Amino acid sequence: MGEIMSQVKSRRFRAKRLSQLGSSIFSEVAAWKREAAANGIDIIDLGIGSPDQPPDAAIRQSLANAALREDMYAYPATSSGLPFREAAAEWMNYRFGVQVDPAAEIVTLMGSQDGLAHLAMAVCDPGDAAFVPDPGYPIYAASLALAGVESIFLPLREDNNFLPDLDAIPENEWNRASFILLNYPNNPLSAVANLDFFEKLIAKARKHDVLVVHDLAYSEMGFDGVLPPSILQVPGAIEQAVEFHSLSKSFNMAGCRIGFLAGNRDAVAALRELKGNIDYGVFDPVQEAGITALRAAMSNDREAYLPAASAIYERRRDVFVRALREAGWEVEAPKATMFVWAKLPKLMGNDGEVWGSRTISQEMLRATGVVVIPGEAFGAEGEGYVRIALVENEDRLLEAAARIGVFIRSSNVVGY
Structure with a gap:
């Protein structure tokens, strides 16, 4: 009898949410x-x-030097990530002309997927709803499933340049959504969006008090002279939006996980508070490597930046x-x-x-x-x-x- 009960019970050691x-x-x-x-x-x-190239030699050297230091193996002294956040804020200003407060408007992450996986838990309650794109990067809908948040799928189709038709979204769905998540340049679609689209998106979101979540992991991968913009370039967007950035693809640092979220200070603080209960921050040598990468990017003339x-x-x-x-x-x-x-x-x-x-x-x-x-x-x-x-x-x-x-x-x- 005990053996039968054990077999039955063992089938329960997997949460149903994993299927989502x-x-x-x-x-x-x-x-x-x-x-x-x-x-x-x-x-x-x-x-x-996954990038097939290594990070630049200076980034690897920075990581190696920091990793050899004896004081790097306690819980990260920079668990709040402030030195890295300061470099990230400088880079945001250099790259996009956007000013963010590193202390209150940026949180350091173990790659952008870390933040994407946890944001809904930090800013939503079970039973809330949020917009996610279809097609979309799988973690978008998966993160909502983990948080008990309903996904409202936005179709992205070729006949609209793979942009959502914001005007076609019913008012009742705008009114019940906590946030809208998009990413341009887009994975998997490779589509891009301009500031005109972001201005319209921010206006719609402001009207309905919806947080805009923009995933800008591919900011440094525009072609034919195009430099993808940040949604935070829209005047007043920092009050309505947050934006994920990652060093994984832009600097070939996919294996040493680091990224950040910038924007609305309430949402940033909520994610930082949640993360403070989950982990102790990014390994200090990885933060040092991230600082080196961002500063190297800023060493170029901004007007001639490629x-x-x-x-x-x-x-x-x-x-x-x-x-x-x-x-x-x-x-x-x-x-x-x-x-x-x-x-x-x-x-x-x-x-x-x-x-x-x-x-x-x-x-x-x-x-x-x-x-x-x-x-x-x-x-x-x-x-x-x-x-x-x-x-x-x-x-x-x-x-x-x-x-x-x-x-x-x-x-x-x-x-x-």
């Missing part, structure tokens, strides 16, 4: 990749957006998109980020069924070894697309495009 944390497709893709590798296929992994990351990914974009088009797949060239959001051709299987993005991604991997993420991983509006990460060198990207071209030409294409 994200798409199972990511684990499925990992399984497909293992299967292909086991079959001897050379894998070109363009799935996860982020180093953008140049690398712009070249990769040009090479890869051109090769895909030559191989027979007409894809849109992204305006920013490290991703290509590619509309799929309609392919039909031997059973006469048109394949969805999941099936195409799986069959492409089996046939070519090229890993991409099916669009449905990011929400219902992502069906019919795949996200391709530009995280290999140009030679490997050319090889990937050639393999994909062979796959498409050998498939039963029934339309676009």
Whole structure:
């Protein structure tokens, strides 16, 4: 009897909310990749957006020097993150012309995903509602599930340049929302937004007393001379908005986790208070490396500023998109980020069924070894697309495009 009860009880050691944390497709893709590798296929992994370049030597040296110091191994002396926050505030002023108070309007984070995962818990109560984009980065909706907050999905579609139609949102939904979360440049869509859009967004949010949460993790990855703006550049936005920044992609620091949230001091204070009950702050050597990275970026003439990351990914974009088009797949060239959001051709299987993005991604991997993420991983509006990460060198990207071209030409294409 005791054994039976033990078996029954063991089934309860998993919270139901875990099923709401994200798409199972990511684990499925990992399984497909293992299967292909086991079959001897050379894998070109363009799935996860993890930078393939190291941080600059000065950043690595700063991290190493600090890590060798004997006084760095207690709880972080800078658990409040003030020295890093001061550097972040200087960078915000340098990069965007935005002034923020480092003591009250910035909180240091273990990467922006850390803050994104916890913000809803800090500013909402269970039963509240918030807007999130569809397609959207999985942590957006997952963070609401953890906090017991309802997701109101905003469709982002090609016919509106992947921007939400703010005027189409019903008044009753504006009135019940605690915040609206968007990200431009966008992951996975690579779309960009300008200050005119942000001004309209701030005005709508102010009218309905909704906090605007903007994820600007790809601020340094604009192409063709475009420098993505901060929503805090809108006059008065700091009273209505907060913005996440990350050093992971811009400075190739994805493994040493650091980022920050800037903006409305009440929301910033709420997240800092919650985080103060969860962890002791970012490891001091990582903060030192972050300060070095931001100060190096500020050493350039602001008027001639060109982020180093953008140049690398712009070249990769040009090479890869051109090769895909030559191989027979007409894809849109992204305006920013490290991703290509590619509309799929309609392919039909031997059973006469048109394949969805999941099936195409799986069959492409089996046939070519090229890993991409099916669009449905990011929400219902992502069906019919795949996200391709530009995280290999140009030679490997050319090889990937050639393999994909062979796959498409050998498939039963029934339309676009």
